Amino acid sequence: LRKSSPTVTELVQGILNGDTAALGRGITLVESTNSSHLENANTIIESCLPKSKNSIRIGITGVPGVGKSTFIEAFGKLLTDKGKKVAVLAVDPSSTISKGSILGDKTRMQELIRNPKAFIRPSPSGKSLGGVARKTRESIILCEAAGYDVILIETVGVGQSETAVHSMVDFFLLLKLAGAGDELQGIKRGVIEMADIIVINKADGENIKQAKIAKTEFERALHLYPPKENGWIPKVLTCSALNATGTDEIWEIIDTYIAENKKNDYFTIKRNQQNMYWLEQTLDDRLKNQFYQSKKVRSLLDTMTQNVLEHKVSPFRAAEELLKSYWNANQ
């Protein structure tokens, strides 16, 4: 029994057979920063790609304390009870497993972690959002090839990572608490506009009344905002992740949303748009990185920035100067 070094072909076969050990190893290769793993990682991804089209990808965000882990635990159970295989991934550039990211802290998902129909993987480590997002996005492919029906992708709703997650999912869920005032400070402007559904969590006990008021307020507010590209007007629901109430209605909405979007082709259109987004985004990042890391640019950038801030040159002129010296150096 050769456990230590399966071949790439064996790994791919394992993933396609739904073997979680193979899936875990595959994701480890995809996440590796060791350049000798890159070739194998690419082979695995490209073997999985044609098999990975039928899942539902759901992004879940909300500020710390809103109850994301408890929600995923309850929602995950609901889905596995319905016979679905559920994978939980995360995008959290600041976290490392050792520092205890939300998903790393497995005590919070005690049930789901033991559920044979569920696969939980903490956020890949890394400081650059681009790198972390890329790894998560490629891990989705592997999970889909392994037969997971629903992929939940969690992110902390306080940085740039929601945009990344929004660009890799079919449906985006924002968790909130009633009593907007205190909690608003944490959430980034723009996140509300990304949501396909807003869920007011902790609607239990004495909070129920407040949660219902918050629901009405958000419904009213969302009505003043333009509908989404596909005509969807975001829904607002209350739920208690703790008591597992309200999760069924949430799944029904998502299920209907996906069915409708598959019927009118928006599902495929959006996935194609997302693929183009990641292609362009990667090109963009790499072109910029190469520019900002060039010796010529690094030696000039501070002076040019200073000149702009001191109103000596316009930002456009400063850009031209930097580009001229970059391109001259590269010829």
Next chain:
Amino acid sequence: LRKSSPTVTELVQGILNGDTAALGRGITLVESTNSSHLENANTIIESCLPKSKNSIRIGITGVPGVGKSTFIEAFGKLLTDKGKKVAVLAVDPSSTISKGSILGDKTRMQELIRNPKAFIRPSPSGKSLGGVARKTRESIILCEAAGYDVILIETVGVGQSETAVHSMVDFFLLLKLAGAGDELQGIKRGVIEMADIIVINKADGENIKQAKIAKTEFERALHLYPPKENGWIPKVLTCSALNATGTDEIWEIIDTYIAENKKNDYFTIKRNQQNMYWLEQTLDDRLKNQFYQSKKVRSLLDTMTQNVLEHKVSPFRAAEELLKSYWNANQ
């Protein structure tokens, strides 16, 4: 009397003296796509830059039909009556003077156009938003050097141009009409989150009641959204540009906002951020342009795009392939 070809020094002197003919000529040079004008344009801009710090820059957006021209006419009159010099510029990549952009259609601003304290300039022509935005942004510098106290920058609220305008102003005003339903379709998602003030226009005659309801609704909605970086919670007002009612209150809010932001330094911080934004944005655009125009990239891009859409390679792998061939060709 040498009217046809003033030297650059004379032009700069004219602009600094507040001579509108010199200002007009200066802007024409800045807008020129003739590369032989570039040097002179840059000299003019850099001579004006140190003199251009004391204006208030206000962005004004709203879908067609919301009454932008009428609003600017009324608001401009109010400001000039208060002794302020007002310049009106525009960012509208789709318009050309001949096709009759909103500002090109001067019949809509009959009074303001004849007002000696006002300077009106239609949107520079051009198809690329980046080019049009750059020209407008550099024209602001010239207007400020010419002593204009308030610069109004108009844009049609249906495309990408609001983001560009938002990134060149101190205060962003969104014009809307009561009866959200019909009019919402036109406005882009995200524009509402940019607004520092929402003005419900056409609050006159039978519309007054509706406008007041809309005001309350928006106030309630905005309260659910996170405050801006400087703690500002966007205001909602009604106005009738036609009857010139409500404009005074709008100006008071802007005036107070600017005074507060100058006191707490946010005014300068934001302008510096905007300068950095335009530096980075310009670098970004030019790096991308060079990439996408390269022969190697153009010959590969279609195939790579197709491979991604057909799930043969991941977008990240496709990006690497394109970059490899681009960088090899340039070495």
